[in-house]
Amino acid sequence: MITRLAMILKISVLAVCLAGCSQAGQPTQPSDAQHVPVTPVPPSEHAAQEENLIPRNTSEPFMGRMDLDQATEEFIYGTWKVDKLLGFANSYNDASEYPTGQDIIGDELVIQKDYFSSMGLEGYEAYQYEFTNPRYSITQRHYNRDSFYRVNKLDLSMIGINDEMIDIEVTEPSPGLGIPLGFLDVNHNKLILWIEAATFELIRVDESGNK
Numbered sequence: 001m002i003t004r005l006a007m008i009l010k011i012s013v014l015a016v017c018l019a020g021c022s023q024a025g026q027p028t029q030p031s032d033a034q035h036v037p038v039t040p041v042p043p044s045e046h047a048a049q050e051e052n053l054i055p056r057n058t059s060e061p062f063m064g065r066m067d068l069d070q071a072t073e074e075f076i077y078g079t080w081k082v083d084k085l086l087g088f089a090n091s092y093n094d095a096s097e098y099p100t101g102q103d104i105i106g107d108e109l110v111i112q113k114d115y116f117s118s119m120g121l122e123g124y125e126a127y128q129y130e131f132t133n134p135r136y137s138i139t140q141r142h143y144n145r146d147s148f149y150r151v152n153k154l155d156l157s158m159i160g161i162n163d164e165m166i167d168i169e170v171t172e173p174s175p176g177l178g179i180p181l182g183f184l185d186v187n188h189n190k191l192i193l194w195i196e197a198a199t200f201e202l203i204r205v206d207e208s209g210n211k
């Protein structure tokens with residue numbers, strides 16, 4: 001009888017010990033613990049790059065001739081200085097002076113509603129024009145880089161996939177003949193000079209000649 005009772009006591013003690021060990025192996029959580037929100041993980045750099053390769057606006061480009069809209073006028077009018085060579089279209093001729101481009105860095109052009117002058121391109125008589133009451137026309141409007149490249153075969157690193165590009169032509173008031181240079185307005189915040197197949201970034205200068 002005593003032996004049986006001792007055996008029962010040993011079994012009970014062992015069960016209590018095992019239960020205690022099992023509870024000790026589990027992490028304890030305070031009863032007043034608050035929920036901590038999990039910060040979303042930002043998309044990977046690769047995913048961001050893929051998104052930047054997809055045009056958001058796939059509208060058909062405008063190809064033709066139209067007058068400048070007010071926003072384009074407000075942006076392009078002023079005095080501009082040739083700042084740096086940007087690159088070349090896929091097809092170029094000797095006049096493009098590949099790979100350095102024409103020697104016009106630092107030269108200035110004036111684009112005003114009633115006056116245009118490229119006389120600042122001093123080393124190139126063929127590109128020097130000056131006349132009052134010029135006519136400015138939009139000949140192309142593209143809503144993404146892919147569309148612009150398909151037409152012009154020009155790929156510049158400064159142009160983003162979703163940038164809007166406006167090609168601007170300058171002509172004499174009469175008889176309306178075009179001149180062998182043009183401008184590319186990118187988002188009304190960058191202006192590019194296009195001569196032959198060479199392109200140059202322009203920067204705005206004030207009346208004192210400063211940026």
